[in-house]
Amino acid sequence: MNLEIISGSPRQESITHRVALHLHQLFSDTTSHQVGLMDVRDYSFGLLQKVIVSVDKAPAEYKAAAERMFAADAFILVTPEYNGSYSPALKNLFDHFPKQMHKPFGIVTASTGAMGGMRASQQLQLLINALFGIGSPYMLVTPFVDEKFDTAGNLIDGKFQSNIDTFVHEYLWLAERITKKEEA
Secondary structure, X not given: OEEEEEEOOOOOOOOOHHHHHHHHHHHHHHOOOEEEEEEHHHOOOOOOOOOOOOOOOOOHHHHHHHHHHHHOOEEEEEEEOEOOEOOHHHXXXXXXXXXXXXXXXXXXXXXXXXXXXXXXXXXXXXXXHHOOOEEOOOOEEEOOHHHHEOOOOOEXXXXXXXXXXXXHHXXXXXXXXXXXXXHO
16 A cells, blocks of 8 residues: 655644654554655645646646655545644645545644644545545544654654554554455
8 A cells, every 4th residue: 555644734843744754654664555755845836726637647846746646545634723624735735636536544633732633633524525535533633742742753742652553553444445445
């Protein structure tokens, strides 16, 4: 399975990106899947001018992103909460690559506050449905993210490990079964 973890915060000093780094390392170390980490900060998607439907039809400046998006069998979306929703940069990425038919999605939210991005997680479920994806019902909602992960993505709050383990286990259960059926 080719899994893309999307780090959806456009801020230079993103605290949310710490969770994406941690998950990338964890999936890379503990599974045999190909695991990529796409950072929205690495792509200059402007306002939507054209929906990209294939790598061949992608404008030159979006070819690298198109190759990764179309090659992905599964996604994990990592986002902060912006005004009760997910980041506009994450939405803009998927507006450019809208139909992700039957692909499994994991939802990860993070906030320095007590709710951990819970409202963003609810909004992401609607986006995944609109993309024709399949969302894992187990989400990783991360309150006080700045106290749980250091800047390199290392977990510094051991009590949060069980939340991560449950998310990873349940996400892999779903994603591996869906991608196996799609391959058959």
